[in-house]
Amino acid sequence: MCDIIWCKKCNTVNYLDPYYFWNWEGKVQCAECRTVYYIHMIQGFMYAGPEEKPGEAPDILPLYADKPLDGYTNYLPGTEGRTRPFQCQPREIYLGKPDMVKFSIRGRPVRGWAPQPPSTGFLGSFGFAWDVEKLSPEVWQEYQEKKKRGEVKDW
Amino acid sequence: MKDLRECCLEELPGPKSQADLEDAKIPYEEYCRRLFAPGREFEKPESLKGIRWLSCTMYIFTPHSVANLAELGAEVIKIEVPRMGEPMRHTSPFNEVYLYPMHDSRPMTGTGFGYMNANTNKYNITLDYHRPEAQEILYRLVKMSDGLTECYRPGTFDRWRQSYRYLQEINPRFIYVWGGGFGYGPKVFGASYDILGQAHAGLASITGFHEDFGGHPTKHTNWVIDWYSGTLITVAILAALNWRRKYGLGTMIEFSQVQACTRAMGYTVPLYHRFGVVRQRWGNWDTQLCVHGIILCGKSDYPDEVNPQLKYDARYVMVSAFNDPDFQELCAVIGRKDLWEKYKSHKQRLAPEAQIEIYRALEQWAADKSRSEVVKILTDAGILAMPVRNDKEVYECEHFRQRGTIRWMEDPTFGDVLVQGAYSAGLMSETPRRVKWVWRTLGADNLKIYHELLGYPLSKLKEWSEKGII
Numbered sequence: 322m323c324d325i326i327w328c329k330k331c332n333t334v335n336y337l338d339p340y341y342f343w344n345w346e347g348k349v350q351c352a353e354c355r356t357v358y359y360i361h362m363i364q365g366f367m368y369a370g371p372e373e374k375p376g377e378a379p380d381i382l383p384l385y386a387d388k389p390l391d392g393y394t395n396y397l398p399g400t401e402g403r404t405r406p407f408q409c410q411p412r413e414i415y416l417g418k419p420d421m422v423k424f425s426i427r428g429r430p431v432r433g434w435a436p437q438p439p440s441t442g443f444l445g446s447f448g449f450a451w452d453v454e455k456l457s458p459e460v461w462q463e464y465q466e467k468k469k470r471g472e473v474k475d476w
Numbered sequence: 477m478k479d480l481r482e483c484c485l486e487e488l489p490g491p492k493s494q495a496d497l498e499d500a501k502i503p504y505e506e507y508c509r510r511l512f513a514p515g516r517e518f519e520k521p522e523s524l525k526g527i528r529w530l531s532c533t534m535y536i537f538t539p540h541s542v543a544n545l546a547e548l549g550a551e552v553i554k555i556e557v558p559r560m561g562e563p564m565r566h567t568s569p570f571n572e573v574y575l576y577p578m579h580d581s582r583p584m585t586g587t588g589f590g591y592m593n594a595n596t597n598k599y600n601i602t603l604d605y606h607r608p609e610a611q612e613i614l615y616r617l618v619k620m621s622d623g624l625t626e627c628y629r630p631g632t633f634d635r636w637r638q639s640y641r642y643l644q645e646i647n648p649r650f651i652y653v654w655g656g657g658f659g660y661g662p663k664v665f666g667a668s669y670d671i672l673g674q675a676h677a678g679l680a681s682i683t684g685f686h687e688d689f690g691g692h693p694t695k696h697t698n699w700v701i702d703w704y705s706g707t708l709i710t711v712a713i714l715a716a717l718n719w720r721r722k723y724g725l726g727t728m729i730e731f732s733q734v735q736a737c738t739r740a741m742g743y744t745v746p747l748y749h750r751f752g753v754v755r756q757r758w759g760n761w762d763t764q765l766c767v768h769g770i771i772l773c774g775k776s777d778y779p780d781e782v783n784p785q786l787k788y789d790a791r792y793v794m795v796s797a798f799n800d801p802d803f804q805e806l807c808a809v810i811g812r813k814d815l816w817e818k819y820k821s822h823k824q825r826l827a828p829e830a831q832i833e834i835y836r837a838l839e840q841w842a843a844d845k846s847r848s849e850v851v852k853i854l855t856d857a858g859i860l861a862m863p864v865r866n867d868k869e870v871y872e873c874e875h876f877r878q879r880g881t882i883r884w885m886e887d888p889t890f891g892d893v894l895v896q897g898a899y900s901a902g903l904m905s906e907t908p909r910r911v912k913w914v915w916r917t918l919g920a921d922n923l924k925i926y927h928e929l930l931g932y933p934l935s936k937l938k939e940w941s942e943k944g945i946i
Binding site for chain 1: 574575576586784785877884886887888889890891892893894913916917918919920921922923924934937938941946
């Protein structure tokens, strides 16, 4: 499944990679005629748009675009100025805003951020104990502050 | 000969001391709380301790069949392809990873939550079966294991000389499981996914609303048939273990997912062979019982939330009032006594026209009420009603918390995680299931298994690692 913006001006189908656009609000530029469209997606559902925004700068380019009524001529991913490259990266990294979860919803530390410090094990072996204080002192520090503020709960 | 009039107190059933006697008087609720004691599973023994199982599995279906064993105490060794790991680590949700790291060689790669519950308590090693050196390693593991589960295309392990007929030569007590799509037969090379199983076995055709009501054949959002088929494999494994205990011989279990799915069809298939009737979808209503379905209320329980799942979807209620007194009461509550006069017998209520009228009347009555108002009014009237909950509400459910169905645990590698899989699979007083860890990183136990268990020197391991064998 992939969401699209079908530009009616030039009959071009602009494909949006669904994982980036699962919860997303911003402007996408048509690969062919460069019309800028505003869209707002919530949980993969096109909540608002596509709506033309003439004269505004796009936030992102489509991944791929083709013209089904014109022999499927297309713009492959990474065509400069028209489509963006496929980098197979999570959304947060793509947008340059790392959003690593450090704490669970009840406020206790989870090992969920990258890059991780390398394991001390042989050939990638991992021990069974994760010492947050030693491996991630800054998370440990943040955890202590959370505890003081009473943000660490049982549920 | 023993005099039958003589008996030893210890041999008699019932309390043996004053304390026992007092214990026997406690209410059943208290008795159960003490017996199952959520959170104290680790004080009790494990039923499958001593069983060692190899898991050459991917995704949910076959890994889950083995995770069941691991939760019950078996030592399970999961074998994955070096560097990449099995695809489920990278599959869902949204192809994103949440728990880092996966392996030292890929510090920016982690594992997605989809991997959870199907890989509990397993030891993770890596091995590339394609390499000739791998065969000896696998054979040595087979010699000291009780069984193996694999999910490759039928005949693949046979081509690699590691199918049942080869492995039973090495270990005649070996239990071998193949789990996959179709199995031998005309569709032998058909692979399977959960959705394919639901479609091929006809389950999707009877799920969802009829097209007349705007419905379509529907798959379940979660991969239920994967979880279900995996559990059925576990049942087969336990039976095979019991057979082996008696006769000392192994078994091959050949488990087709689409075949298992037909079992979940209930009376659908016999209905056809007896009457030629092709069963229809009936969505949130029931063909056997009325009222016994899910209705839509007018107002959300969370009108101010941003999340559409809460704002719009928290409006459904399950209602059950199919026997005559309940239905009469329901009609009185919603102010439609005429419906009771019209449909006094259950048979009358089951007719499609009647169901359409009754459910429409219910939803009209609920149109100006919120979900919780509807549940309260119906429950107060003695009618079974339950909100259709989302995962937020399941998390907040006191019933689940007290029984330990969902609980927080400190995973030794990943920290604070919420677990629900093992503890939702039934309570056992003597040998309860338990989660020791949610999963291990890729190849985390290479050292433990290859060096400590099989005794290969570290230099050999290093050589294999450089060649990409492990």
